[in-house]
Amino acid sequence: MRAHVGDQLVIESPSTGAARRDGEIVGLHHEDGTPPYDVRWSDTDEVTLVFPGPDAHVHHLEHEASGTPAGPEPAVSEPVAAPRGRTPNPGDMGRRLVAERRRHGLSREETAARARMSPDYLAYLEEHPADPTAATLTRLADVLGTTATALRGGGLDLPPGQGHALLHPEVHDLDPDECRTLLSTHGVGRVGVTESDGRPAIVPVNYEIVDDMIAFRTEPGSVAASAVGTEAAFEVDHVDETMSQGWSVLAVGPANAVTDPDAARRLTERAHSTPWVGGERELWVLLRPARLTGRRITPADR
Numbered sequence: 001m002r003a004h005v006g007d008q009l010v011i012e013s014p015s016t017g018a019a020r021r022d023g024e025i026v027g028l029h030h031e032d033g034t035p036p037y038d039v040r041w042s043d044t045d046e047v048t049l050v051f052p053g054p055d056a057h058v059h060h061l062e063h064e065a066s067g068t069p070a071g072p073e074p075a076v077s078e079p080v081a082a083p084r085g086r087t088p089n090p091g092d093m094g095r096r097l098v099a100e101r102r103r104h105g106l107s108r109e110e111t112a113a114r115a116r117m118s119p120d121y122l123a124y125l126e127e128h129p130a131d132p133t134a135a136t137l138t139r140l141a142d143v144l145g146t147t148a149t150a151l152r153g154g155g156l157d158l159p160p161g162q163g164h165a166l167l168h169p170e171v172h173d174l175d176p177d178e179c180r181t182l183l184s185t186h187g188v189g190r191v192g193v194t195e196s197d198g199r200p201a202i203v204p205v206n207y208e209i210v211d212d213m214i215a216f217r218t219e220p221g222s223v224a225a226s227a228v229g230t231e232a233a234f235e236v237d238h239v240d241e242t243m244s245q246g247w248s249v250l251a252v253g254p255a256n257a258v259t260d261p262d263a264a265r266r267l268t269e270r271a272h273s274t275p276w277v278g279g280e281r282e283l284w285v286l287l288r289p290a291r292l293t294g295r296r297i298t299p300a301d302r
Contacts, residue, residue, distance in 0.1 A: 001034065003028070005118075005120050006121065009025055009057075011052075011055055012055050022059075024121075025058070026040045026117060026120075036049050036052075040117075093130070093152055097126050100145075101144060106143075162241075166299050170297070170298050172297075172298065173295060183209055185272065189214075191227055193230065195226050196226065201223050206271075206276060213287060213288050214287040215258075215267055216285055216287075217283060217285070218281050225285070230254070231290075232287055235249065235250050236248070237249070251289035255287040255288075257283060264284050
């Protein structure tokens with residue numbers, strides 16, 4: 001018997017063949033994948049050292065999910081690394097785990113310790129398509145300040161802020177320095193403009209911070225381009241669904257097009273990302289904040 005971290009260990013009843021217990025293999029004690037294993041049982045969420053008997057078998061999740069037969073169980077050189085000659089292929093959940101962990105400035109070891117799992121198992125979840133138990137995913141979501149549903153990719157088409165409001169919220173006004181810090185260097189925000197026909201409009205844009213100015217690129221004639229030559233508004237925010245708290249920053253000021261080709265080229269070269277909407281968007285707009293305000297909602301100290 002050989003296994004990888006993330007495989008499922010199933011204990012069957014000798015008389016009926018029905019599974020009477022199962023759990024995830026979260027740790028190996030031999031590099032070739034042979035027993036014993038550290039197993040997190042699905043019914044108790046406890047991790048125990050298991051020496052599988054004749055009524056146990058390993059369910060190779062990765063092989064079966066790919067639709068290819070498992071074949072002979074290969075030896076592995078490392079507990080979590082992909083088999084030799086193969087490139088780790090993280091699923092959407094693995095990429096979300098990595099993104100949330102990095103957003104909180106946590107190492108893999110710190111995250112694993114807080115979630116009460118081995119770093120090897122967390123590495124497996126981040127680097128391979130996997131289906132951890134609900135309890136495992138809930139612990140990770142708690143550590144990362146999100147939800148198990150969000151880590152699985154649920155609710156992507158829903159607007160943020162549908163969670164319950166805080167019982168005792170407190171609203172803090174942010175000073176300009178705090179606002180500049182929250183704006184950071186780049187991200188996605190919303191620009192508010194008045195179109196040529198006098199109607200107001202708000203559109204999302206990828207933005208950069210350049211010399212305390214908000215820079216975004218668009219195409220001539222677009223709604224966002226209506227900001228050029230006017231006083232425009234720009235808003236960015238963050239909502240923590242799990243904790244029902246968040247912040248928003250509003251910048252208001254004159255917006256002008258970047259007409260110097262060299263300056264536009266430098267902005268393009270320094271940009272952290274291309275516009276998500278795609279297409280040829282070569283018009284850079286700089287908004288210089290004349291007024292910078294913000295608010296943060298947190299639980300009141302009690």
